[in-house]
Amino acid sequence: MRMSILKIGFIGAGKVGFSLGKLFADGNAAVTGYYSRRYSSALEAARFTDTKPYERLESITADSDALFLTVPDQEIRSVYGELVRLGIKGKTVCQCSGALTVDETFPNIKGQGAQGQSVHPLFPVNDKYTSYRGLTGAFFCIEENDGCELWWELLEGMGLKTRYIAPAVKPKYHAACAVVSNLACALADIGTRLMEQCGFSQREALDALAPLIKHNTENIIENGAAAALTGPTERGDAVTVKKHLDCLTGSDKELYRSASLILAKLAEEKSPDRDRRAVTALLNEGGMSK
Numbered sequence: 194m195r196m197s198i199l200k201i202g203f204i205g206a207g208k209v210g211f212s213l214g215k216l217f218a219d220g221n222a223a224v225t226g227y228y229s230r231r232y233s234s235a236l237e238a239a240r241f242t243d244t245k246p247y248e249r250l251e252s253i254t255a256d257s258d259a260l261f262l263t264v265p266d267q268e269i270r271s272v273y274g275e276l277v278r279l280g281i282k283g284k285t286v287c288q289c290s291g292a293l294t295v296d297e298t299f300p301n302i303k304g305q306g307a308q309g310q311s312v313h314p315l316f317p318v319n320d321k322y323t324s325y326r327g328l329t330g331a332f333f334c335i336e337e338n339d340g341c342e343l344w345w346e347l348l349e350g351m352g353l354k355t356r357y358i359a360p361a362v363k364p365k366y367h368a369a370c371a372v373v374s375n376l377a378c379a380l381a382d383i384g385t386r387l388m389e390q391c392g393f394s395q396r397e398a399l400d401a402l403a404p405l406i407k408h409n410t411e412n413i414i415e416n417g418a419a420a421a422l423t424g425p426t427e428r429g430d431a432v433t434v435k436k437h438l439d440c441l442t443g444s445d446k447e448l449y450r451s452a453s454l455i456l457a458k459l460a461e462e463k464s465p466d467r468d469r470r471a472v473t474a475l476l477n478e479g480g481m482s483k
């Protein structure tokens with residue numbers, strides 16, 4: 194079926210449902226509308242995308258060729274179960290999970306005469322009304338499956354960036370996304386709390402740390418992690434690393450220690466001429482969490 198006439202319905206009117214629906218509708222795809230756990234959410238999403246709200250799962254299923262299950266990961270299988278009971282012969286069912294595969298979420302979908310797909314927007318979709326704008330610059334990772342070219346065509350046709358991903362590597366792929374996105378929040382939290390202990394308000398701390406966060410991120414994107422690396426571990430400055438360790442406690446200290454050991458390896462590759470043995474010994478010392 195050509196993408197321009199493929200009618201796409203969304204089940205789950207949350208952040209990703211709103212954002213993908215808006216992106217697709219603005220890109221002239223045929224979006225039928227929304228069904229959600231609460232009708233008020235479906236109504237809100239339908240208004241935002243100028244599509245139709247559905248009160249019944251049967252109705253959106255009947256009206257759509259493809260159903261995007263934009264519900265939380267842990268809900269995908271049960272919604273799929275409901276769709277199977279209704280009958281999905283000839284339909285495409287698609288989920289947006291980065292970690293879960295089509296086989297895990299849509300067991301025996303071929304036996305239902307339907308196709309299962311997964312399209313993961315590689316983007317922190319944190320707002321129902323504005324995140325769709327950022328999606329235009331994001332990668333969409335399409336799980337390799339029979340018929341997945343359909344989504345490649347649709348997304349490429351809208352000028353979006355796509356990439357295929359093998360089902361077996363999805364957990365690792367999603368761990369990569371979580372490390373750079375979610376774990377960065379843990380680092381920001383540690384930094385902000387330490388600044389607060391130095392007398393900064395949270396707002397002042399974030400403003401003061403912003404150039405470090407922004408320029409470091411830009412340097413990493415531009416040149417890679419090793420080239421962007423600066424600081425005492427890179428310089429082999431054990432005195433400063435000890436001072437840092439002495440003012441950290443608990444999991445903050447553990448994170449500093451294990452992340453710095455990774456940095457020490459990175460620094461070795463970058464400038465092997467520097468002596469970092471004292472730093473590495475300090476970081477490897479037992480009882481860091483004392």
Ligand SMILES: NC(=O)c1ccc[n+]([C@@H]2O[C@H](COP(=O)([O-])OP(=O)(O)OC[C@H]3O[C@@H](n4cnc5c(N)ncnc54)[C@H](OP(=O)(O)O)[C@@H]3O)[C@@H](O)[C@H]2O)c1
Binds near residue numbers: 209
């Ligand atoms: N957020 C991200 O950054 C991001 C990025 C890439 C991929 N994803 C994936 O996108 C999917 C959706 O994530 P999200 O962040 O958009 O979640 P979300 O904001 O929590 O939205 C999920 C929506 O699903 C609805 N829902 C929950 N259970 C349902 C059910 N049994 N039947 C029908 N509707 C149900 C809820 O509806 P009501 O409002 O009606 O209660 C909620 O609005 C997940 O698979 C996630 O892994 C998320």
